[in-house]
Amino acid sequence: MPRNTLTSRVCRDCDGFASVAITTGTRHRDGTRATLRVTCPTCKGTGHTLSAAQLTRAGR
Secondary structure: OOOOOOOOEEOOOOOOOOEEEEEEEEEOOOOOEEEEEEEOOOOOOOOEEOOHHHHHHHOO
């Protein structure tokens, strides 16, 4: 009989892609592109959100 595993919900704002690299269009002297790393502010870079059950268990 298969066990039920608890899966954490994927963040609705970033769809699980919590951090991305965005090119600015400029290049460095060695020819590589200049990029900015941006993380999702909602999930803070984890890609998952806490469920309601996990939120209620967090307090005393």
